Amino acid sequence: MAVEVQPVLDAARLRADFPIFEQTFHGKPLAYLNSAATSQKPRQVLEAMTEFYETSYSNVHRGVYTLGERATAGLEGAREKVRAFVNAPTEREIIFVRNATEGLNLVAYAYGLARLKPGDVVLATQLEHHSNFVPWQYVAGRTGATFRIIPIDDNGDLRLEAVADAENVKVVAANIVSNSLGTIGDTRRLADWAHERGAILTCDAAQAAPHVRLDVQALGADFVAVSGHKMLGPSGIGFLWGRTEILLEMEPFLLGGHMIRNVGDERTTWGELPAKFEAGTSPVAEAVGLGAAIDYLEAVGLEAVEAHEHRLAAYALDLLAEIPGITLYGPPPERRAGIVMFNVEGVHPHDMAQILDLDGIAIRAGHHCCQPLMRKLGVPATNRASFYLYTIEDEIDRLAAGIRRAQELMS
Amino acid sequence: MADPGFDDLYREVILDHYKNPHNYGLLEPSDAHAEGQNPLCGDEVSVSIRFAEDGETIEEIGFEGRGCAISQAATSMLTDLVKGKRAAEVASLPKEEILDEVGIPLTPVRMKCAILGLGVVKVALNRAKGTPLPEEWQGLEIE
Numbered sequence: 001m002a003v004e005v006q007p008v009l010d011a012a013r014l015r016a017d018f019p020i021f022e023q024t025f026h027g028k029p030l031a032y033l034n035s036a037a038t039s040q041k042p043r044q045v046l047e048a049m050t051e052f053y054e055t056s057y058s059n060v061h062r063g064v065y066t067l068g069e070r071a072t073a074g075l076e077g078a079r080e081k082v083r084a085f086v087n088a089p090t091e092r093e094i095i096f097v098r099n100a101t102e103g104l105n106l107v108a109y110a111y112g113l114a115r116l117k118p119g120d121v122v123l124a125t126q127l128e129h130h131s132n133f134v135p136w137q138y139v140a141g142r143t144g145a146t147f148r149i150i151p152i153d154d155n156g157d158l159r160l161e162a163v164a165d166a167e168n169v170k171v172v173a174a175n176i177v178s179n180s181l182g183t184i185g186d187t188r189r190l191a192d193w194a195h196e197r198g199a200i201l202t203c204d205a206a207q208a209a210p211h212v213r214l215d216v217q218a219l220g221a222d223f224v225a226v227s228g229h230k231m232l233g234p235s236g237i238g239f240l241w242g243r244t245e246i247l248l249e250m251e252p253f254l255l256g257g258h259m260i261r262n263v264g265d266e267r268t269t270w271g272e273l274p275a276k277f278e279a280g281t282s283p284v285a286e287a288v289g290l291g292a293a294i295d296y297l298e299a300v301g302l303e304a305v306e307a308h309e310h311r312l313a314a315y316a317l318d319l320l321a322e323i324p325g326i327t328l329y330g331p332p333p334e335r336r337a338g339i340v341m342f343n344v345e346g347v348h349p350h351d352m353a354q355i356l357d358l359d360g361i362a363i364r365a366g367h368h369c370c371q372p373l374m375r376k377l378g379v380p381a382t383n384r385a386s387f388y389l390y391t392i393e394d395e396i397d398r399l400a401a402g403i404r405r406a407q408e409l410m411s
Numbered sequence: 412m413a414d415p416g417f418d419d420l421y422r423e424v425i426l427d428h429y430k431n432p433h434n435y436g437l438l439e440p441s442d443a444h445a446e447g448q449n450p451l452c453g454d455e456v457s458v459s460i461r462f463a464e465d466g467e468t469i470e471e472i473g474f475e476g477r478g479c480a481i482s483q484a485a486t487s488m489l490t491d492l493v494k495g496k497r498a499a500e501v502a503s504l505p506k507e508e509i510l511d512e513v514g515i516p517l518t519p520v521r522m523k524c525a526i527l528g529l530g531v532v533k534v535a536l537n538r539a540k541g542t543p544l545p546e547e548w549q550g551l552e553i554e
Contacts, residue, residue, distance in 0.1 A: 350480075350521070355420075
């Protein structure tokens with residue numbers, strides 16, 4: 001008989017891999033509760049990058065010399081790790097970009113701008129980060145297509161019935177995990193919904209990839225964009241996954257070196273995948289760092305990370321709910337990643353974040369690049385505490401105590 | 412410098428202005444009006460201004476806003492500061508004057524909160540009197 005083992009990780013032990021926690025802020029140990037904005041980096045990632053720079057760095061793809069081959073192996077080895085990480089059928093579908101935003105812009109420009117026309121409809125959710133909202137709003141405006149919002153309910157679930165009347169839907173833009181409410185979306189269902197209408201589904205997975213297992217073949221989406229920096233990797237690298245058949249038909253995005261097959265005086269032809277979408281010198285050491293981050297995540301296990309975050313979200317929601325005057329937003333803990341968004345009566349989020357900082361606690365205050373959501377909630381700003389594999393309950397206890405202190409001070 | 416504590420960051424005078432803002436509420440009718448947001452956090456300030464008979468001196472000013480203690484208190488202080496001053500004088504008012512009034516150490520992010528109101532007042536004056544805009548408001552689409 002198979003035994004169901006609940007995956008467990010030891011956050012206090014993992015924490016020792018992250019040098020950032022070795023210092024104090026305002027005399028207090030760092031409580032880093034802003035991993036949804038960006039994650040901290042384990043020593044293993046930093047060392048992999050340093051070692052690569054010290055022993056293997058060169059430009060890639062064109063060096064005939066041994067060092068050039070070594071650098072190319074570093075980049076392409078990282079691409080294979082990414083492919084396996086998201087279960088893509090081939091590494092030709094893995095395009096390195098600067099971050100998820102660039103990946104989503106690539107889709108909006110190279111797919112949307114070239115294909116959309118008046119009468120077409122683009123749908124983006126009310127829960128989108130600006131990165132998967134603004135490019136489509138803009139490209140719809142440029143092409144004369146209609147841009148519409150898929151409204152959400154209080155849990156962050158999509159109210160698809162509200163856009164059921166939309167005809168000629170060509171693009172649906174949605175996140176897989178929300179960076180604000182933390183809602184884990186039903187991407188498979190949305191992909192089927194989009195495909196039934198002949199539309200593509202382009203997904204912002206910046207908040208999903210670090211926290212839940214992604215399988216692009218099972219998801220059914222057509223594009224999936226990820227930022228490396230939110231998943232223990234360095235800044236300056238991310239990736240876009242897309243289906244071969246769509247990528248082959250698309251126009252290029254950035255033009256220049258490496259993305260060509262032949263440059264004639266009159267006309268240029270494009271290179272093969274993924275080079276067609278990777279103009280210019282690649283972020284090679286960053287790719288190596290991203291590969292090391294994937295190794296780290298796989299060693300811990302994404303299932304263990306997700307379970308850890310559900311536990312922390314439940315712990316935080318219980319603890320914070322006891323605070324008078326607090327409003328908690330979003331779905332129940334089992335349906336959300338490690339993100340808790342809240343407001344506290346009488347204390348503006350900026351003031352909250354400033355006062356918490358005095359206790360060494362880092363949270364995000366503001367609109368979280370989600371102004372459409374803020375309008376739905378009817379608030380200009382909120383507080384957001386977000387967790388990762390290195391987050392411990394003590395940090396959440398300190399958050400709760402800090403919120404109470406802020407209430408007293410501002411009253 | 413030692414780490415600032417709460418009392419250094421939120422001086423009594425700031426909390427007073429935040430809780431009981433001066434010149435709160437927009438003027439109807441008014442001679443100049445503008446609203447502006449801090450794009451980093453979405454905080455909002457609206458101001459309206461009425462000039463004296465000379466058409467230059469700010470006789471009345473009112474504001475409304477949603478935001479943190481720093482942005483709202485600084486705007487409240489600003490309304491006291493500019494009343495009785497000429498439009499051209501306020502348009503060239505350096506941000507240091509309002510930062511001195513606020514009188515607390517501000518990080519670059521919070522500094523934007525503190526000068527939001529001043530920027531919006533200068534936009535209103537620009538519209539009504541053609542006075543210069545501050546650098547950070549030039550070339551923007553403003554409601």
